[in-house]
Amino acid sequence: MSSAQDRLERMVRRVQAQARVPALAAALHRADRPLWTCQVGGTGNDTALGPDTRFRIGSVTKTFTSVLVMQCRDDGLLDLDDPIGRHLDLPAHGDLTVRRLLSHTAGLQREPYGDVWDTLRAPGVDELVADLARAERVLPAGRRYHYSNLGMALLGRLVGEQRGGTWAEVLTERVLTPLGLAATSVTPGPAAATGFLVDAYSDEAHPEPPTDFGAVGPAAQLWSTATDMARWAAFLADPAALDPAGAVLAPSTLDEMRWPLTTTDETSWAAGFGLGLILVPYPDRVVHVGHDGAMPGFLAAVYGRRGGDGTAGAMGCAVLGSAGTAAEVFELPHRLLAAAAEHDPAAIEPWRPGEPAPAPLRGMLGRWWGEGFEYVFSWHDGTLRARGADDPAGKPPAVFAPLPERPDVFRTVSGREAGELLRLTRDEHGTVVRMHWATYRFTRHQETFDRYDFRAG
Missing domain, CATH: 2.40.128.50 (Lipocalin)
Structure with missing residues:
Protein backbone atom coordinates (compact mmCIF):
# COMPACT_ATOMS: atom_id res chain seq x y z
CA MET A 1 0.00 0.00 0.00
CA SER A 2 1.34 3.42 -0.92
CA SER A 3 1.80 6.12 1.69
CA ALA A 4 -1.04 8.11 0.05
CA GLN A 5 -3.40 5.13 0.32
CA ASP A 6 -2.31 4.53 3.90
CA ARG A 7 -3.21 8.15 4.66
CA LEU A 8 -6.70 7.66 3.20
CA GLU A 9 -7.24 4.45 5.14
CA ARG A 10 -6.27 6.09 8.41
CA MET A 11 -8.76 8.87 7.73
CA VAL A 12 -11.54 6.31 7.24
CA ARG A 13 -10.56 4.29 10.29
CA ARG A 14 -10.42 7.41 12.45
CA VAL A 15 -13.96 8.45 11.49
CA GLN A 16 -15.29 4.92 12.05
CA ALA A 17 -13.76 4.81 15.52
CA GLN A 18 -14.44 8.36 16.67
CA ALA A 19 -17.94 8.68 15.20
CA ARG A 20 -18.81 5.12 16.28
CA VAL A 21 -20.09 3.81 12.96
CA PRO A 22 -20.83 0.06 13.01
CA ALA A 23 -19.93 -0.31 9.33
CA LEU A 24 -18.15 2.30 7.23
CA ALA A 25 -17.26 1.84 3.57
CA ALA A 26 -15.34 4.26 1.36
CA ALA A 27 -14.22 4.18 -2.26
CA LEU A 28 -12.22 6.53 -4.47
CA HIS A 29 -12.52 6.42 -8.26
CA ARG A 30 -10.10 8.20 -10.57
CA ALA A 31 -9.11 7.70 -14.19
CA ASP A 32 -5.38 7.37 -13.54
CA ARG A 33 -5.33 4.87 -10.66
CA PRO A 34 -6.95 1.56 -9.74
CA LEU A 35 -10.10 1.82 -7.68
CA TRP A 36 -9.34 2.30 -3.97
CA THR A 37 -11.71 0.90 -1.34
CA CYS A 38 -11.74 0.60 2.42
CA GLN A 39 -14.24 -1.03 4.79
CA VAL A 40 -14.11 -0.87 8.58
CA GLY A 41 -16.38 -2.55 11.15
CA GLY A 42 -19.10 -5.15 10.70
CA THR A 43 -22.48 -5.39 9.00
CA GLY A 44 -24.42 -6.15 12.17
CA ASN A 45 -25.77 -9.38 10.64
CA ASP A 46 -24.43 -12.70 9.39
CA THR A 47 -22.91 -11.29 6.18
CA ALA A 48 -19.29 -10.17 5.99
CA LEU A 49 -18.43 -6.51 5.43
CA GLY A 50 -16.67 -6.03 2.11
CA PRO A 51 -16.67 -4.07 -1.15
CA ASP A 52 -19.99 -5.70 -2.14
CA THR A 53 -21.85 -4.68 1.03
CA ARG A 54 -24.85 -2.50 0.25
CA PHE A 55 -25.96 0.49 2.28
CA ARG A 56 -29.02 2.71 2.05
CA ILE A 57 -27.94 5.86 0.19
CA GLY A 58 -31.02 7.96 0.95
CA SER A 59 -31.20 11.26 -0.88
CA VAL A 60 -28.27 10.45 -3.15
CA THR A 61 -31.17 8.80 -5.01
CA LYS A 62 -32.27 12.31 -6.03
CA THR A 63 -29.24 12.67 -8.30
CA PHE A 64 -30.42 9.65 -10.31
CA THR A 65 -33.96 10.98 -10.60
CA SER A 66 -32.58 14.35 -11.70
CA VAL A 67 -30.53 12.72 -14.46
CA LEU A 68 -33.65 10.89 -15.66
CA VAL A 69 -35.53 14.20 -15.83
CA MET A 70 -32.72 15.77 -17.85
CA GLN A 71 -32.77 12.80 -20.22
CA CYS A 72 -36.45 13.51 -20.84
CA ARG A 73 -35.64 17.14 -21.54
CA ASP A 74 -32.82 16.25 -23.93
CA ASP A 75 -35.14 13.83 -25.77
CA GLY A 76 -37.72 16.59 -26.28
CA LEU A 77 -40.33 15.09 -23.94
CA LEU A 78 -40.51 18.19 -21.76
CA ASP A 79 -39.05 21.60 -21.10
CA LEU A 80 -37.60 22.54 -17.73
CA ASP A 81 -39.86 25.58 -17.59
CA ASP A 82 -42.99 23.53 -18.24
CA PRO A 83 -45.47 23.43 -15.36
CA ILE A 84 -45.51 19.84 -14.15
CA GLY A 85 -49.28 19.82 -14.55
CA ARG A 86 -48.77 19.92 -18.31
CA HIS A 87 -47.51 16.33 -18.10
CA LEU A 88 -49.25 14.94 -14.99
CA ASP A 89 -52.89 15.10 -13.95
CA LEU A 90 -52.56 16.65 -10.48
CA PRO A 91 -55.23 18.00 -8.14
CA ALA A 92 -52.97 20.85 -6.95
CA HIS A 93 -49.58 22.48 -7.47
CA GLY A 94 -49.57 21.65 -11.16
CA ASP A 95 -48.29 25.16 -11.91
CA LEU A 96 -44.88 24.42 -10.34
CA THR A 97 -42.23 24.12 -13.00
CA VAL A 98 -39.88 21.20 -13.50
CA ARG A 99 -36.89 23.50 -13.00
CA ARG A 100 -38.20 24.78 -9.66
CA LEU A 101 -38.83 21.25 -8.43
CA LEU A 102 -35.37 20.08 -9.52
CA SER A 103 -33.65 22.97 -7.76
CA HIS A 104 -35.80 22.85 -4.59
CA THR A 105 -37.03 26.39 -5.21
CA ALA A 106 -40.69 25.49 -5.83
CA GLY A 107 -41.74 26.28 -2.25
CA LEU A 108 -43.51 22.93 -1.84
CA GLN A 109 -43.59 21.42 1.65
CA ARG A 110 -40.81 19.00 2.52
CA GLU A 111 -42.71 15.72 2.87
CA PRO A 112 -45.96 14.18 1.58
CA TYR A 113 -49.10 14.95 3.54
CA GLY A 114 -49.24 13.12 6.88
CA ASP A 115 -46.71 12.04 9.48
CA VAL A 116 -44.51 9.82 7.33
CA TRP A 117 -41.66 9.75 9.83
CA ASP A 118 -43.95 8.68 12.66
CA THR A 119 -45.67 5.89 10.79
CA LEU A 120 -42.72 4.96 8.51
CA ARG A 121 -45.39 4.22 5.93
CA ALA A 122 -44.90 6.07 2.70
CA PRO A 123 -47.90 6.62 0.41
CA GLY A 124 -48.45 4.76 -2.81
CA VAL A 125 -48.58 6.64 -6.10
CA ASP A 126 -52.35 7.11 -6.11
CA GLU A 127 -52.40 8.21 -2.47
CA LEU A 128 -49.52 10.64 -3.01
CA VAL A 129 -51.37 12.33 -5.85
CA ALA A 130 -54.74 12.28 -4.11
CA ASP A 131 -53.30 13.97 -1.01
CA LEU A 132 -51.43 16.60 -3.00
CA ALA A 133 -54.26 19.09 -2.52
CA ARG A 134 -53.65 18.86 1.25
CA ALA A 135 -49.93 19.64 0.87
CA GLU A 136 -48.85 23.22 1.49
CA ARG A 137 -46.99 25.71 -0.63
CA VAL A 138 -44.88 26.89 2.30
CA LEU A 139 -43.02 29.58 0.32
CA PRO A 140 -43.65 31.47 -2.92
CA ALA A 141 -42.11 29.71 -5.91
CA GLY A 142 -38.61 30.98 -6.58
CA ARG A 143 -38.29 32.74 -3.22
CA ARG A 144 -35.47 30.59 -1.84
CA TYR A 145 -34.12 27.06 -1.45
CA HIS A 146 -36.48 24.74 0.44
CA TYR A 147 -35.72 21.02 0.30
CA SER A 148 -38.67 18.85 -0.74
CA ASN A 149 -38.87 15.07 -0.93
CA LEU A 150 -42.42 15.53 -2.15
CA GLY A 151 -41.23 17.57 -5.12
CA MET A 152 -38.71 14.91 -6.11
CA ALA A 153 -41.37 12.21 -5.76
CA LEU A 154 -43.47 14.09 -8.31
CA LEU A 155 -40.51 14.25 -10.67
CA GLY A 156 -40.08 10.49 -10.36
CA ARG A 157 -43.73 10.05 -11.29
CA LEU A 158 -43.16 12.40 -14.23
CA VAL A 159 -40.26 10.29 -15.51
CA GLY A 160 -42.30 7.09 -15.34
CA GLU A 161 -45.22 8.67 -17.19
CA GLN A 162 -42.97 10.04 -19.93
CA ARG A 163 -41.18 6.72 -20.47
CA GLY A 164 -44.13 4.37 -20.04
CA GLY A 165 -42.87 2.45 -17.02
CA THR A 166 -42.20 2.73 -13.32
CA TRP A 167 -39.47 5.00 -12.01
CA ALA A 168 -37.43 1.94 -10.95
CA GLU A 169 -37.74 0.31 -14.38
CA VAL A 170 -36.70 3.46 -16.19
CA LEU A 171 -33.77 3.99 -13.82
CA THR A 172 -32.42 0.48 -14.38
CA GLU A 173 -32.80 0.62 -18.14
CA ARG A 174 -31.54 4.13 -18.78
CA VAL A 175 -28.87 4.73 -16.10
CA LEU A 176 -27.83 1.78 -13.96
CA THR A 177 -27.29 -0.73 -16.77
CA PRO A 178 -25.49 1.62 -19.22
CA LEU A 179 -23.07 2.79 -16.50
CA GLY A 180 -22.46 -0.68 -15.08
CA LEU A 181 -23.90 0.12 -11.65
CA ALA A 182 -25.00 -3.46 -11.04
CA ALA A 183 -24.91 -3.18 -7.24
CA THR A 184 -27.36 -0.27 -7.12
CA SER A 185 -31.02 -1.20 -6.65
CA VAL A 186 -34.30 -0.28 -4.99
CA THR A 187 -34.01 -3.25 -2.60
CA PRO A 188 -31.13 -4.12 -0.24
CA GLY A 189 -30.35 -7.53 -1.70
CA PRO A 190 -28.71 -10.36 0.26
CA ALA A 191 -25.47 -8.55 1.19
CA ALA A 192 -26.66 -5.44 3.00
CA ALA A 193 -25.52 -3.84 6.23
CA THR A 194 -27.98 -3.32 9.05
CA GLY A 195 -28.68 0.29 9.91
CA PHE A 196 -28.32 1.41 13.53
CA LEU A 197 -28.99 4.25 15.92
CA VAL A 198 -25.95 4.42 18.22
CA ASP A 199 -26.86 5.56 21.72
CA ALA A 200 -25.44 8.97 22.59
CA TYR A 201 -24.35 7.95 26.12
CA SER A 202 -23.38 4.30 25.77
CA ASP A 203 -22.00 1.90 23.18
CA GLU A 204 -25.37 0.33 22.46
CA ALA A 205 -26.30 0.18 18.78
CA HIS A 206 -30.01 -0.34 18.21
CA PRO A 207 -31.10 -1.57 14.76
CA GLU A 208 -33.47 0.71 12.89
CA PRO A 209 -36.58 -0.74 11.22
CA PRO A 210 -36.47 -1.41 7.48
CA THR A 211 -38.46 1.06 5.40
CA ASP A 212 -39.84 1.12 1.88
CA PHE A 213 -40.50 4.62 0.60
CA GLY A 214 -43.14 3.68 -1.94
CA ALA A 215 -44.09 6.62 -4.15
CA VAL A 216 -41.41 8.74 -2.47
CA GLY A 217 -38.78 6.27 -3.68
CA PRO A 218 -37.40 8.65 -6.35
CA ALA A 219 -36.24 10.84 -3.45
CA ALA A 220 -34.56 8.29 -1.17
CA GLN A 221 -35.14 4.60 -1.96
CA LEU A 222 -31.85 3.29 -3.39
CA TRP A 223 -29.28 0.92 -1.91
CA SER A 224 -25.74 0.69 -3.24
CA THR A 225 -22.08 0.01 -2.55
CA ALA A 226 -19.32 2.54 -2.04
CA THR A 227 -17.71 1.20 -5.23
CA ASP A 228 -20.77 1.89 -7.37
CA MET A 229 -21.28 5.30 -5.78
CA ALA A 230 -17.67 6.39 -6.33
CA ARG A 231 -18.18 5.57 -10.01
CA TRP A 232 -21.43 7.55 -10.02
CA ALA A 233 -19.69 10.51 -8.39
CA ALA A 234 -17.00 10.35 -11.07
CA PHE A 235 -19.73 10.42 -13.72
CA LEU A 236 -21.32 13.53 -12.21
CA ALA A 237 -17.95 15.29 -12.24
CA ASP A 238 -16.53 14.02 -15.54
CA PRO A 239 -19.23 12.32 -17.65
CA ALA A 240 -17.14 12.20 -20.82
CA ALA A 241 -14.66 9.86 -19.12
CA LEU A 242 -17.26 7.28 -18.09
CA ASP A 243 -19.82 7.78 -20.85
CA PRO A 244 -17.83 9.01 -23.88
CA ALA A 245 -20.71 8.41 -26.29
CA GLY A 246 -23.13 10.38 -24.12
CA ALA A 247 -25.48 7.38 -23.94
CA VAL A 248 -26.71 8.38 -20.47
CA LEU A 249 -26.32 12.15 -20.63
CA ALA A 250 -24.37 14.62 -22.71
CA PRO A 251 -21.50 16.37 -20.89
CA SER A 252 -23.09 19.71 -21.72
CA THR A 253 -26.23 18.66 -19.86
CA LEU A 254 -24.17 17.78 -16.77
CA ASP A 255 -22.58 21.23 -17.11
CA GLU A 256 -26.08 22.66 -16.95
CA MET A 257 -26.97 20.59 -13.90
CA ARG A 258 -23.82 21.76 -12.11
CA TRP A 259 -24.58 25.45 -12.61
CA PRO A 260 -25.59 26.93 -9.20
CA LEU A 261 -29.17 28.16 -9.19
CA THR A 262 -29.45 28.95 -5.49
CA THR A 263 -27.52 28.80 -2.24
CA THR A 264 -28.60 26.29 0.39
CA ASP A 265 -27.91 28.71 3.26
CA GLU A 266 -27.99 32.46 2.76
CA THR A 267 -26.05 33.13 5.97
CA SER A 268 -22.90 31.15 5.16
CA TRP A 269 -23.03 30.57 1.36
CA ALA A 270 -21.13 27.34 2.01
CA ALA A 271 -22.90 25.35 -0.71
CA GLY A 272 -24.99 25.89 -3.79
CA PHE A 273 -27.63 23.82 -5.52
CA GLY A 274 -28.04 23.24 -9.23
CA LEU A 275 -30.46 20.93 -11.01
CA GLY A 276 -30.62 18.10 -8.47
CA LEU A 277 -26.98 18.46 -7.39
CA ILE A 278 -25.26 19.94 -4.34
CA LEU A 279 -22.24 22.11 -5.20
CA VAL A 280 -19.57 22.65 -2.56
CA PRO A 281 -16.94 25.28 -3.48
CA TYR A 282 -13.32 25.21 -2.30
CA PRO A 283 -10.36 27.55 -2.86
CA ASP A 284 -8.46 27.59 -6.15
CA ARG A 285 -11.60 27.07 -8.24
CA VAL A 286 -12.30 23.57 -6.94
CA VAL A 287 -15.89 22.36 -6.65
CA HIS A 288 -17.27 19.09 -5.29
CA VAL A 289 -20.51 17.99 -6.91
CA GLY A 290 -22.90 15.32 -5.64
CA HIS A 291 -25.32 14.77 -2.78
CA ASP A 292 -25.69 13.58 0.82
CA GLY A 293 -28.18 11.00 2.00
CA ALA A 294 -29.79 10.07 5.30
CA MET A 295 -32.28 7.33 6.16
CA PRO A 296 -33.02 5.56 9.46
CA GLY A 297 -29.74 3.85 10.36
CA PHE A 298 -27.75 5.06 7.36
CA LEU A 299 -25.78 8.09 6.15
CA ALA A 300 -24.15 8.57 2.76
CA ALA A 301 -22.06 11.21 1.01
CA VAL A 302 -21.20 10.93 -2.69
CA TYR A 303 -19.14 13.63 -4.45
CA GLY A 304 -16.99 14.14 -7.53
CA ARG A 305 -14.17 16.68 -7.72
CA ARG A 306 -13.66 19.25 -10.48
CA GLY A 307 -10.89 21.77 -10.98
CA GLY A 308 -7.77 22.57 -9.03
CA ASP A 309 -4.17 21.46 -9.18
CA GLY A 310 -3.68 17.71 -8.74
CA THR A 311 -7.27 16.72 -9.48
CA ALA A 312 -7.41 13.63 -11.68
CA GLY A 313 -9.95 12.95 -14.36
CA ALA A 314 -13.11 11.08 -13.33
CA MET A 315 -12.38 11.67 -9.66
CA GLY A 316 -15.21 10.62 -7.37
CA CYS A 317 -15.53 9.49 -3.77
CA ALA A 318 -18.27 7.81 -1.76
CA VAL A 319 -18.57 7.19 1.97
CA LEU A 320 -21.43 5.03 3.25
CA GLY A 321 -22.12 4.33 6.92
CA SER A 322 -24.55 2.24 8.96
CA ALA A 323 -25.20 4.83 11.69
CA GLY A 324 -27.95 7.39 11.44
CA THR A 325 -26.28 10.14 13.49
CA ALA A 326 -22.57 10.05 12.56
CA ALA A 327 -22.44 13.43 10.83
CA GLU A 328 -18.69 13.03 10.23
CA VAL A 329 -19.66 10.77 7.32
CA PHE A 330 -20.81 13.85 5.41
CA GLU A 331 -17.40 15.54 5.62
CA LEU A 332 -15.22 12.50 4.95
CA PRO A 333 -15.50 12.28 1.12
CA HIS A 334 -14.51 15.94 0.81
CA ARG A 335 -11.45 15.34 2.97
CA LEU A 336 -10.53 12.16 1.06
CA LEU A 337 -10.78 13.92 -2.30
CA ALA A 338 -8.64 16.82 -1.10
CA ALA A 339 -6.03 14.50 0.41
CA ALA A 340 -5.82 12.40 -2.75
CA ALA A 341 -5.34 15.50 -4.91
CA GLU A 342 -2.66 16.87 -2.58
CA HIS A 343 -0.68 13.75 -1.69
CA ASP A 344 -1.22 11.67 -4.84
CA PRO A 345 -1.80 14.32 -7.50
CA ALA A 346 -2.53 13.60 -11.12
CA ALA A 347 0.52 13.58 -13.37
CA ILE A 348 1.39 16.81 -15.15
CA GLU A 349 1.03 16.18 -18.84
CA PRO A 350 3.94 17.47 -20.95
CA TRP A 351 3.29 20.29 -23.38
CA ARG A 352 3.70 19.37 -27.04
CA PRO A 353 3.73 21.61 -30.11
CA GLY A 354 0.41 21.82 -31.91
CA GLU A 355 -1.02 22.98 -35.20
CA PRO A 356 -0.67 26.68 -36.08
CA ALA A 357 -3.66 28.99 -36.03
CA PRO A 358 -5.53 29.28 -39.35
Missing part, protein backbone atom coordinates in the same frame (compact mmCIF):
# COMPACT_ATOMS: atom_id res chain seq x y z
CA ALA A 359 -3.90 31.86 -41.60
CA PRO A 360 -6.82 34.36 -41.42
CA LEU A 361 -6.48 34.48 -37.63
CA ARG A 362 -2.75 34.61 -37.10
CA GLY A 363 -2.52 38.37 -37.42
CA MET A 364 -5.19 39.00 -34.80
CA LEU A 365 -3.56 36.99 -32.01
CA GLY A 366 -1.98 38.85 -29.12
CA ARG A 367 -3.01 41.80 -26.96
CA TRP A 368 -6.17 43.83 -27.37
CA TRP A 369 -7.90 46.45 -25.24
CA GLY A 370 -11.59 46.65 -24.38
CA GLU A 371 -13.41 48.81 -21.79
CA GLY A 372 -10.00 50.11 -20.69
CA PHE A 373 -8.68 46.61 -19.84
CA GLU A 374 -6.13 44.47 -21.62
CA TYR A 375 -6.93 41.00 -23.03
CA VAL A 376 -4.84 38.35 -24.73
CA PHE A 377 -6.27 36.42 -27.68
CA SER A 378 -4.53 33.15 -28.52
CA TRP A 379 -4.89 29.84 -30.37
CA HIS A 380 -4.59 26.64 -28.31
CA ASP A 381 -5.88 23.11 -28.81
CA GLY A 382 -7.54 24.05 -32.06
CA THR A 383 -9.62 26.90 -30.67
CA LEU A 384 -9.54 30.69 -30.47
CA ARG A 385 -9.36 31.84 -26.85
CA ALA A 386 -9.22 35.03 -24.79
CA ARG A 387 -8.12 35.85 -21.26
CA GLY A 388 -7.85 39.02 -19.27
CA ALA A 389 -4.19 39.97 -19.06
CA ASP A 390 -4.43 40.00 -15.26
CA ASP A 391 -6.59 36.88 -14.88
CA PRO A 392 -5.34 34.39 -12.28
CA ALA A 393 -3.71 31.30 -13.77
CA GLY A 394 -6.55 28.94 -12.88
CA LYS A 395 -9.35 31.00 -14.39
CA PRO A 396 -10.70 29.33 -17.54
CA PRO A 397 -10.40 31.35 -20.75
CA ALA A 398 -13.23 32.38 -23.00
CA VAL A 399 -13.42 29.92 -25.89
CA PHE A 400 -14.85 30.79 -29.31
CA ALA A 401 -16.32 28.71 -32.12
CA PRO A 402 -16.62 30.04 -35.69
CA LEU A 403 -20.00 30.48 -37.31
CA PRO A 404 -19.54 28.87 -40.75
CA GLU A 405 -22.33 30.90 -42.33
CA ARG A 406 -20.83 34.19 -41.09
CA PRO A 407 -17.16 34.83 -41.92
CA ASP A 408 -15.16 36.53 -39.15
CA VAL A 409 -17.95 35.96 -36.61
CA PHE A 410 -17.53 33.65 -33.63
CA ARG A 411 -19.79 32.45 -30.83
CA THR A 412 -18.41 32.44 -27.28
CA VAL A 413 -19.02 28.85 -26.18
CA SER A 414 -17.59 29.01 -22.65
CA GLY A 415 -15.99 31.37 -20.15
CA ARG A 416 -16.46 35.12 -20.07
CA GLU A 417 -19.46 36.35 -22.11
CA ALA A 418 -20.59 32.79 -22.95
CA GLY A 419 -23.21 32.89 -25.70
CA GLU A 420 -22.18 36.31 -27.02
CA LEU A 421 -20.75 37.07 -30.47
CA LEU A 422 -17.20 38.13 -31.37
CA ARG A 423 -17.04 40.08 -34.65
CA LEU A 424 -13.78 40.89 -36.48
CA THR A 425 -13.38 43.96 -38.66
CA ARG A 426 -10.63 44.04 -41.29
CA ASP A 427 -9.11 46.87 -43.33
CA GLU A 428 -8.59 46.86 -47.09
CA HIS A 429 -5.49 44.70 -46.65
CA GLY A 430 -7.33 42.02 -44.66
CA THR A 431 -5.76 42.98 -41.34
CA VAL A 432 -8.01 42.76 -38.28
CA VAL A 433 -8.09 46.32 -36.97
CA ARG A 434 -10.84 46.10 -34.38
CA MET A 435 -13.22 43.59 -32.84
CA HIS A 436 -16.57 43.72 -31.12
CA TRP A 437 -17.17 41.22 -28.34
CA ALA A 438 -20.64 41.27 -26.78
CA THR A 439 -20.90 44.60 -28.71
CA TYR A 440 -17.94 46.13 -26.79
CA ARG A 441 -15.23 47.59 -29.00
CA PHE A 442 -11.73 46.03 -28.82
CA THR A 443 -8.69 47.76 -30.29
CA ARG A 444 -4.94 47.15 -30.37
CA HIS A 445 -4.33 50.14 -28.12
CA GLN A 446 -6.12 51.51 -25.08
CA GLU A 447 -8.90 53.90 -26.06
CA THR A 448 -11.66 55.80 -24.30
CA PHE A 449 -15.25 55.11 -25.29
CA ASP A 450 -15.11 58.13 -27.60
CA ARG A 451 -12.06 56.54 -29.28
CA TYR A 452 -9.29 58.66 -27.83
CA ASP A 453 -6.09 56.65 -28.49
CA PHE A 454 -3.63 57.09 -25.62
CA ARG A 455 -0.72 56.02 -27.80
CA ALA A 456 -1.40 58.92 -30.17
CA GLY A 457 -2.18 61.28 -27.30
